[in-house]
Amino acid sequence: MQKIKKFKKMNNRMSKRLATILSILREHTKAMGKPMVFQITNQFGRDPFLVLISCLLSLRTRDTVTGPICIKLFEIAKTPQQILEIPVTKLEKMIYPVGFYRRKARLLHTVSADLIERFKSKVPETEEELLSIKGVGRKTANLVLAEGFGIPALCVDTHVHRVSNRLGIVKTKTPEQTEIELKTIIPKNDWIHINRWLVVWGQEICVPISPFCSRCPLRPVCPRVGVKKSR
Numbered sequence: 001m002q003k004i005k006k007f008k009k010m011n012n013r014m015s016k017r018l019a020t021i022l023s024i025l026r027e028h029t030k031a032m033g034k035p036m037v038f039q040i041t042n043q044f045g046r047d048p049f050l051v052l053i054s055c056l057l058s059l060r061t062r063d064t065v066t067g068p069i070c071i072k073l074f075e076i077a078k079t080p081q082q083i084l085e086i087p088v089t090k091l092e093k094m095i096y097p098v099g100f101y102r103r104k105a106r107l108l109h110t111v112s113a114d115l116i117e118r119f120k121s122k123v124p125e126t127e128e129e130l131l132s133i134k135g136v137g138r139k140t141a142n143l144v145l146a147e148g149f150g151i152p153a154l155c156v157d158t159h160v161h162r163v164s165n166r167l168g169i170v171k172t173k174t175p176e177q178t179e180i181e182l183k184t185i186i187p188k189n190d191w192i193h194i195n196r197w198l199v200v201w202g203q204e205i206c207v208p209i210s211p212f213c214s215r216c217p218l219r220p221v222c223p224r225v226g227v228k229k230s231r
């Protein structure tokens with residue numbers, strides 16, 4: 001009985017701390033930069049295909065590099081057919097210097113061809129179908145669902161994974177495990193927001209090496225799990 005009481009008390013403390021964390025993130029990210037995908041949706045409207053392509057191009061590349069390249073590309077090609085009309089060698093030059101630009105140029109072609117062949121040129125609306133496209137992983141699928149279709153989905157990239165663990169709201173080794181754990185503690189209404197909030201937080205404050213803890217509004221509620229050096 002005492003154990004149950006202790007467990008309930010711990011849970012209450014955690015949910016209060018989590019609520020505080022979410023409210024600080026909601027408030028402070030209003031004035032912060034926006035992840036690249038929002039610049040794309042702001043400029044071109046909510047288009048699942050553009051979200052998909054920009055997410056594929058952004059893998060292992062900084063948003064500051066990917067953003068302008070996506071904008072230039074989408075000014076010329078906004079559909080699977082239009083991407084396929086660009087020869088791979090030209091596409092490589094257009095998307096350089098995103099990381100792995102050669103592999104990504106080919107990937108853009110295979111993904112576009114698959115969409116035309118199996119999905120009538122439309123991006124599918126389910127996680128299962130999205131994951132059936134070669135080259136599309138959980139992070140991309142969830143971002144497309146959330147930002148392309150507005151469906152509650154929780155997209156976990158390296159920033160979301162790192163910051164969630166430092167905050168001690170999850171204790172996980174991989175982004176996939178983080179997604180599963182976050183889904184059990186974050187209210188569904190906030191699933192879409194978590195990516196927006198934690199990506200900018202991870203880019204601007206809780207950076208990978210030596211985070212800016214001294215000026216972080218989350219400092220009073222953050223146990224800084226695993227942080228050895230900070231500024």
Ligand code: SF4
Nearest residue numbers: 206211213216219222
């Ligand atoms: S206090 Fe430090 S470790 Fe915690 S979220 Fe802020 S920057 Fe990251």
